[in-house]
Amino acid sequence: MNFQAISAIYTFEMARFFRTLLQSFLSPVLSTCLYFVVFGTAIGSRIENVDGVDYGAFIVPGLIMLSVMTQSIANASFGIYFPKFIGTVYELFSAPVNFLEIVVGYVGAAATKSLFIGLVILGTAFLFVDLEIQHPIAMVCLLLLTCLSFSLLGFIIGIWAANFEQLNLVPLLVVTPLVFLGGSFYSISMLPPIWQTVTLFNPVVYLISGFRWAFFGQADVSIGFSLGAISLFTLLCMAFIWWIFKTGWRIRT
Amino acid sequence: MSAIVSIQSVCKTYAGGLEALKGINLEIKEGEILALLGPNGAGKTTLISTICGISSLSRGKISVGGMDIEADYRKVRKMIGLVPQEITLEPFETVINSIRFSRGLFGKPKNEAYLDQVLKTLSLFDKKHARVITLSGGMKRRVLIAKALSHEPRVLFLDEPTAGVDVELRKDMWATVNKLKKQGVTIILTTHYIEEAEAIADRIAVINGGEILLVEDKDALMARMGQKKIRIDLMVSVKKIPSKLKNYDLDLTKDGKSLTYTYDTKSERTGITGLLNDLQAAGLQMRDVQTQQSSLEDIFVGLVQENAK
Structure with a gap:
């Protein structure tokens, strides 16, 4: 294992994050505040409790997941796409590193960034609503797994993308709708039965449901199922990345 | 002098069917400056990319320091520094962070004194903390060289190091190459400037259409064919x-x-x-x-x- 290389990639990527710290820090805080003002206070005051949880508190897990998923994809896809775009990727291919070291470096940095943003949003949420986290360890584990798996997905998107448009295509057309329709702002039990069934095909439901369980002890689907789903998703992403490096898909001529 | 890079019957065919290298045989001696001379599209960059691991071999065998480039890729790549033809640098990063990154990537522990030395050799020391985007074209090219030297390679590949560089800077670059040679680095440079090969190379290999047409000591070549x-x-x-x-x-x-x-x-x-x-x-x-x-x-x-x- 070339630990020096992992550390070099990780440090270099984190430096990009710290260069734009204000933007990295301010934009999630600001958007979370807006969500709390609009959904939590303005609209939420007219909504009854959802499953016995105050609506303002109910949306916190969904809000954190929304930001963590989109930020993980954005950071990881940009992290590997940018070297491809400016050509510095030659150095990675000529270096004594294997795919695992490259992935650990890039994905590790992207996951760290989104974890940081997730924690910042959680901290912001405490300013607006009364929150009690019933299963803090499960909450941290689920948060970590989400950061990791969506950063892996972002890495794949970054390798696949041939231009900046494609880089934004998957997050915009696939991930954002899935997250919004995955119960970020509502419990799926509020949907008509047919849509409840349809929703179960949305993988994001299991994440948000599991995460909500960690906060409030109740969920749309069982926590075991949620953990299984996210683990499977992580493994699928890893297998796909392994295949990418084995075949050189989109990276080697 | 023994061969540090040995290329045997190397072929490279791209997915589109283009045969970029057609059975290349070449031995590069330790400590020499070899100029790989050829017109555009001759296969110079493909050959270098293949040795450095950027593009894969279709057929044949390449060894560096006696080790196979595929089987022993970690050891081999640690020995090699590559300066690409295009100026490809992370624009918003500082010079020193860029070269620290390269050193780490090649598995070397931190050594600030060595990196300072490299920057001084390349007259970049006063730009150590400058962002890459603020540098001139010639400086950026030297940053690329600094990155390639950051992990103390024994073999340095320079792909068209003076393309688009003015005369004065080109002479500076030649002086740098000679300095590196004195430090014991084996240098392979591709160029289509004959003047460049004539000025600094010990040996010249002429490549065209994916084939090596000739490899000879520069002086002998000049005398024989002169x-x-x-x-x-x-x-x-x-x-x-x-x-x-x-x-x-x-x-x-x-x-x-x-x-x-x-x-x-x-x-x-x-x-x-x-x-x-x-x-x-x-x-x-x-x-x-x-x-x-x-x-x-x-x-x-x-x-x-x-x-x-």
Whole structure:
């Protein structure tokens, strides 16, 4: 294992994050505040409790997941796409590193960034609503797994993308709708039965449901199922990345 | 000197069917400067990319320091530094962070003193904390070299190091290359500037159409293939070459004022004495005599044209 290389990639990527710290820090805080003002206070005051949880508190897990998923994809896809775009990727291919070291470096940095943003949003949420986290360890584990798996997905998107448009295509057309329709702002039990069934095909439901369980002890689907789903998703992403490096898909001529 | 890079029957065919390398055989000696000379599209960059692991081999075998580039890729790549043709750098990062990244990527522990030394060698030390985007083109190219040297490679590949660089900077670059050679680094540079190969290389390999046409010591090559010309300016112009001089390989300029005689420097008899005597016998008076040695460019153009036939 070339630990020096992992550390070099990780440090270099984190430096990009710290260069734009204000933007990295301010934009999630600001958007979370807006969500709390609009959904939590303005609209939420007219909504009854959802499953016995105050609506303002109910949306916190969904809000954190929304930001963590989109930020993980954005950071990881940009992290590997940018070297491809400016050509510095030659150095990675000529270096004594294997795919695992490259992935650990890039994905590790992207996951760290989104974890940081997730924690910042959680901290912001405490300013607006009364929150009690019933299963803090499960909450941290689920948060970590989400950061990791969506950063892996972002890495794949970054390798696949041939231009900046494609880089934004998957997050915009696939991930954002899935997250919004995955119960970020509502419990799926509020949907008509047919849509409840349809929703179960949305993988994001299991994440948000599991995460909500960690906060409030109740969920749309069982926590075991949620953990299984996210683990499977992580493994699928890893297998796909392994295949990418084995075949050189989109990276080697 | 033993071979540090050994290339045996290497072929590279791209997915589109383009055969970029057709059975290349080449041994690069430790400590030398080898210039890989060839026109655009000859296969220079492909060959370098293949040795460095950026593109894969279709057939053949390459070893560096006695180790196979695929089986022992970690050890091999640690020995190699690559300076690509295009200026590809992270624009918003500082010079020092860029080269720290390269050093780490190649598995070397931190060594700030060494990196400072590299920056000083490349006259970049005062730009250590400058962002790459603020540097001039020549400086950026030197940052690329600094990145390649950051992990103390034994073999350095320079792909067109002076493309688009002004004359003064080019001479600076040659001085840098010579400095590195003195430190014991083996250097392989590709170029299509013949002047460059002539100025700094120990050996020259000419590549065209994916094949090595020739590998030879520069001086031997110049001497072996070098032709010399004597230009004789006449006092009085002539309309045609006098019949007494028919046996010599002479060209008459259009204005009839000078004759050019081409001869081989290596042949036993150059025919110069005879020519001068016969000129006198033919009644021609000389105003001036100049000699001219053919450059590597003439040799190169000759070789490539021959290959194209």
